[in-house]
Amino acid sequence: MAQHQVDQFKTGIWSVNNLLLSLDQLSIPDYQRPYKWTEKNLNALVNDIQEHKDKSAYRLGTIVLHHDKNNTSLKNINIVDGQQRTLTLILLVWAVIQKQQLDLKQEHLKKDLNEISNQINVFMDVQKFNSDISHYNIYQNFNAAKRIVSVNFSEQDIDFLLNNCQVAVFILDDKDYSGLSDRKQGNVFRAAIGNLVNTFYIDNVYKPESETAQLLCKIYHAYHKLAKKHPPEEILAKLKDIYPSPFALIS
Secondary structure (H helix, E strand, C coil), rough: CCCHHHHCCCEEEEEHHHHHCCCHHHCCCCCCCCCCCHHHHHHHHHHHHHHHCCCEEEEEEEEEEEECCCCCCCCEEEEECCCCHHHHHHHHHHHHHHHHHHHHHCCHHHHHHHHHHHHHHHHHHCCCCCCCHHHHHHHHHHHHHHHHHHHHHHHHHHHHHHCCEEEEEEEEEHHHHHHHHHHHHHHHHHHHHHHHHHHHHHCCCCCCCHHHHHHHHHHHHHHHHCCCCHHHHHHHHHHHHCCCCHHHCCC
Protein backbone atom coordinates (compact mmCIF):
# COMPACT_ATOMS: atom_id res chain seq x y z
CA MET A 1 0.00 0.00 0.00
CA ALA A 2 1.34 3.41 -0.95
CA GLN A 3 2.31 5.83 1.78
CA HIS A 4 -0.26 8.49 2.59
CA GLN A 5 0.30 12.07 1.48
CA VAL A 6 -1.08 15.06 3.38
CA ASP A 7 -3.44 16.11 0.58
CA GLN A 8 -5.01 12.64 0.67
CA PHE A 9 -6.09 12.99 4.30
CA LYS A 10 -9.85 13.27 4.38
CA THR A 11 -12.63 13.05 6.92
CA GLY A 12 -14.18 9.60 6.67
CA ILE A 13 -13.91 5.99 7.73
CA TRP A 14 -10.36 4.65 7.94
CA SER A 15 -9.27 1.09 8.52
CA VAL A 16 -6.76 0.49 11.30
CA ASN A 17 -4.32 -0.36 8.53
CA ASN A 18 -4.78 3.07 6.91
CA LEU A 19 -4.45 4.83 10.25
CA LEU A 20 -1.19 3.13 11.14
CA LEU A 21 0.24 3.64 7.66
CA SER A 22 -0.21 7.39 8.26
CA LEU A 23 1.83 7.53 11.45
CA ASP A 24 4.83 9.19 9.82
CA GLN A 25 2.72 12.35 9.47
CA LEU A 26 0.91 12.20 12.81
CA SER A 27 1.98 13.57 16.18
CA ILE A 28 0.54 13.98 19.65
CA PRO A 29 0.83 17.65 20.68
CA ASP A 30 2.41 18.59 24.00
CA TYR A 31 -0.84 19.90 25.47
CA GLN A 32 -2.47 16.46 25.33
CA ARG A 33 -2.92 14.60 28.62
CA PRO A 34 -0.66 11.62 29.38
CA TYR A 35 -1.36 8.18 28.02
CA LYS A 36 -3.57 6.81 30.80
CA TRP A 37 -5.05 3.66 29.32
CA THR A 38 -4.09 0.64 31.38
CA GLU A 39 -4.07 -3.10 30.77
CA LYS A 40 -7.76 -3.09 31.69
CA ASN A 41 -8.51 -0.77 28.76
CA LEU A 42 -6.32 -2.85 26.45
CA ASN A 43 -8.16 -6.03 27.42
CA ALA A 44 -11.52 -4.33 26.90
CA LEU A 45 -10.47 -3.23 23.40
CA VAL A 46 -9.22 -6.72 22.47
CA ASN A 47 -12.36 -8.37 23.86
CA ASP A 48 -14.49 -5.93 21.88
CA ILE A 49 -12.64 -6.81 18.69
CA GLN A 50 -12.90 -10.55 19.35
CA GLU A 51 -16.64 -10.34 20.03
CA HIS A 52 -17.35 -8.63 16.72
CA LYS A 53 -14.96 -10.45 14.38
CA ASP A 54 -17.86 -12.16 12.64
CA LYS A 55 -18.89 -8.80 11.18
CA SER A 56 -17.76 -7.48 7.81
CA ALA A 57 -16.64 -4.27 9.52
CA TYR A 58 -16.47 -2.99 13.07
CA ARG A 59 -16.07 0.61 14.23
CA LEU A 60 -13.70 1.18 17.15
CA GLY A 61 -14.35 4.84 17.82
CA THR A 62 -13.58 8.37 16.69
CA ILE A 63 -10.28 10.14 16.06
CA VAL A 64 -10.00 13.89 15.47
CA LEU A 65 -6.97 15.23 13.61
CA HIS A 66 -5.81 18.81 13.07
CA HIS A 67 -3.89 19.61 9.89
CA ASP A 68 -1.50 22.32 11.09
CA LYS A 69 -0.51 24.15 7.91
CA ASN A 70 1.76 26.49 9.87
CA ASN A 71 3.96 23.56 10.78
CA THR A 72 6.39 22.97 7.92
CA SER A 73 7.67 19.63 9.19
CA LEU A 74 6.45 16.33 7.76
CA LYS A 75 4.64 15.51 11.02
CA ASN A 76 2.13 18.35 10.80
CA ILE A 77 -1.10 16.51 11.58
CA ASN A 78 -1.90 16.52 15.29
CA ILE A 79 -4.05 13.97 17.08
CA VAL A 80 -6.55 16.27 18.81
CA ASP A 81 -8.78 13.53 20.19
CA GLY A 82 -8.34 9.77 20.24
CA GLN A 83 -4.70 9.50 21.29
CA GLN A 84 -5.49 6.87 23.95
CA ARG A 85 -7.11 4.56 21.39
CA THR A 86 -4.49 5.32 18.73
CA LEU A 87 -1.56 4.53 21.02
CA THR A 88 -3.21 1.34 22.22
CA LEU A 89 -3.77 0.18 18.63
CA ILE A 90 -0.12 0.97 17.91
CA LEU A 91 1.02 -1.12 20.87
CA LEU A 92 -1.27 -4.00 19.95
CA VAL A 93 -0.12 -4.15 16.33
CA TRP A 94 3.49 -3.61 17.38
CA ALA A 95 3.15 -6.69 19.57
CA VAL A 96 1.70 -8.62 16.61
CA ILE A 97 4.68 -7.59 14.50
CA GLN A 98 7.19 -8.79 17.08
CA LYS A 99 5.39 -12.01 17.98
CA GLN A 100 3.72 -13.34 14.85
CA GLN A 101 4.91 -11.67 11.67
CA LEU A 102 7.36 -14.43 10.73
CA ASP A 103 4.74 -17.15 11.15
CA LEU A 104 2.08 -15.62 8.88
CA LYS A 105 1.04 -17.47 5.73
CA GLN A 106 -0.75 -14.61 3.97
CA GLU A 107 1.78 -12.55 2.05
CA HIS A 108 -0.37 -9.41 2.03
CA LEU A 109 -0.41 -9.42 5.84
CA LYS A 110 3.36 -9.77 5.97
CA LYS A 111 3.69 -6.84 3.57
CA ASP A 112 1.23 -4.67 5.49
CA LEU A 113 2.88 -5.41 8.83
CA ASN A 114 6.31 -4.66 7.42
CA GLU A 115 5.13 -1.24 6.22
CA ILE A 116 3.33 -0.57 9.50
CA SER A 117 6.47 -1.55 11.42
CA ASN A 118 8.41 1.18 9.62
CA GLN A 119 5.68 3.71 10.39
CA ILE A 120 5.55 2.78 14.08
CA ASN A 121 9.33 3.07 14.38
CA VAL A 122 9.25 6.55 12.85
CA PHE A 123 6.38 7.63 15.10
CA MET A 124 7.86 6.30 18.35
CA ASP A 125 11.36 7.64 17.57
CA VAL A 126 10.10 11.18 17.05
CA GLN A 127 7.15 11.40 19.44
CA LYS A 128 8.01 12.85 22.84
CA PHE A 129 6.29 11.49 25.93
CA ASN A 130 7.04 13.92 28.73
CA SER A 131 5.05 12.18 31.45
CA ASP A 132 6.22 9.25 33.56
CA ILE A 133 2.62 8.06 33.47
CA SER A 134 2.80 7.73 29.68
CA HIS A 135 6.10 5.86 29.80
CA TYR A 136 4.81 3.46 32.44
CA ASN A 137 1.52 2.66 30.68
CA ILE A 138 3.20 2.27 27.29
CA TYR A 139 5.65 -0.23 28.80
CA GLN A 140 2.98 -2.13 30.71
CA ASN A 141 0.48 -2.26 27.85
CA PHE A 142 3.06 -3.31 25.30
CA ASN A 143 4.10 -6.26 27.44
CA ALA A 144 0.44 -7.13 28.04
CA ALA A 145 -0.23 -6.90 24.30
CA LYS A 146 2.59 -9.34 23.58
CA ARG A 147 1.08 -11.82 26.01
CA ILE A 148 -2.35 -11.42 24.39
CA VAL A 149 -1.21 -11.94 20.80
CA SER A 150 0.90 -14.94 21.79
CA VAL A 151 -2.19 -16.76 23.01
CA ASN A 152 -5.36 -15.28 21.57
CA PHE A 153 -4.54 -13.85 18.14
CA SER A 154 -4.85 -15.97 15.03
CA GLU A 155 -3.92 -14.90 11.52
CA GLN A 156 -7.60 -14.26 10.83
CA ASP A 157 -7.77 -12.03 13.91
CA ILE A 158 -4.84 -9.98 12.64
CA ASP A 159 -6.47 -9.59 9.23
CA PHE A 160 -9.74 -8.53 10.86
CA LEU A 161 -7.99 -5.99 13.10
CA LEU A 162 -6.06 -4.36 10.27
CA ASN A 163 -8.61 -4.41 7.48
CA ASN A 164 -12.09 -4.75 9.01
CA CYS A 165 -11.73 -2.70 12.18
CA GLN A 166 -12.28 0.98 11.48
CA VAL A 167 -12.24 4.42 13.05
CA ALA A 168 -14.28 7.48 12.13
CA VAL A 169 -11.73 10.24 11.41
CA PHE A 170 -12.45 13.97 11.39
CA ILE A 171 -9.86 16.28 9.83
CA LEU A 172 -9.86 19.88 11.12
CA ASP A 173 -8.09 22.69 9.29
CA ASP A 174 -6.75 25.74 11.13
CA LYS A 175 -10.07 27.59 10.89
CA ASP A 176 -12.03 24.68 12.36
CA TYR A 177 -9.43 24.15 15.04
CA SER A 178 -9.40 27.75 16.30
CA GLY A 179 -12.46 27.10 18.44
CA LEU A 180 -10.89 24.02 20.01
CA SER A 181 -7.47 25.34 20.98
CA ASP A 182 -8.65 25.90 24.53
CA ARG A 183 -8.64 22.58 26.39
CA LYS A 184 -11.98 23.27 28.07
CA GLN A 185 -13.59 23.75 24.69
CA GLY A 186 -11.91 20.56 23.54
CA ASN A 187 -13.56 18.71 26.40
CA VAL A 188 -16.96 20.09 25.40
CA PHE A 189 -16.24 18.95 21.86
CA ARG A 190 -15.49 15.43 23.03
CA ALA A 191 -18.56 15.26 25.26
CA ALA A 192 -21.03 16.64 22.74
CA ILE A 193 -19.79 15.85 19.25
CA GLY A 194 -17.78 12.77 20.19
CA ASN A 195 -20.69 11.04 21.89
CA LEU A 196 -23.03 12.04 19.09
CA VAL A 197 -20.68 10.63 16.49
CA ASN A 198 -20.28 7.39 18.43
CA THR A 199 -24.04 7.02 18.79
CA PHE A 200 -25.06 7.90 15.26
CA TYR A 201 -22.13 7.57 12.93
CA ILE A 202 -20.27 4.58 14.27
CA ASP A 203 -23.25 2.39 15.10
CA ASN A 204 -25.71 3.30 12.35
CA VAL A 205 -24.11 5.06 9.39
CA TYR A 206 -22.54 2.99 6.65
CA LYS A 207 -22.64 5.40 3.71
CA PRO A 208 -21.25 8.95 3.87
CA GLU A 209 -24.08 10.26 1.75
CA SER A 210 -26.76 9.11 4.19
CA GLU A 211 -29.12 11.61 5.79
CA THR A 212 -27.69 10.83 9.22
CA ALA A 213 -24.14 11.61 8.08
CA GLN A 214 -25.33 14.86 6.54
CA LEU A 215 -27.03 15.78 9.82
CA LEU A 216 -23.83 15.04 11.71
CA CYS A 217 -21.90 17.34 9.41
CA LYS A 218 -24.39 20.14 10.06
CA ILE A 219 -24.10 19.68 13.83
CA TYR A 220 -20.33 19.41 13.57
CA HIS A 221 -20.02 22.73 11.73
CA ALA A 222 -22.62 24.40 13.95
CA TYR A 223 -20.45 23.61 16.94
CA HIS A 224 -17.49 25.51 15.51
CA LYS A 225 -19.60 28.56 14.71
CA LEU A 226 -20.96 28.60 18.25
CA ALA A 227 -17.49 28.10 19.74
CA LYS A 228 -16.38 31.43 18.29
CA LYS A 229 -19.12 33.38 20.07
CA HIS A 230 -20.13 31.45 23.18
CA PRO A 231 -18.36 29.99 26.24
CA PRO A 232 -18.01 26.20 26.38
CA GLU A 233 -20.75 25.69 28.97
CA GLU A 234 -23.34 27.25 26.61
CA ILE A 235 -22.48 25.39 23.43
CA LEU A 236 -24.11 22.04 24.15
CA ALA A 237 -27.33 23.70 25.30
CA LYS A 238 -27.52 25.74 22.12
CA LEU A 239 -26.83 22.69 19.96
CA LYS A 240 -29.66 20.86 21.70
CA ASP A 241 -31.97 23.77 20.89
CA ILE A 242 -31.01 23.65 17.21
CA TYR A 243 -30.99 19.85 16.80
CA PRO A 244 -33.10 18.43 19.67
CA SER A 245 -33.79 14.94 18.28
CA PRO A 246 -30.21 13.62 17.90
CA PHE A 247 -29.15 14.92 21.32
CA ALA A 248 -32.00 13.07 22.99
CA LEU A 249 -29.92 9.92 22.47
CA ILE A 250 -26.97 11.18 24.51
CA SER A 251 -28.70 13.16 27.22
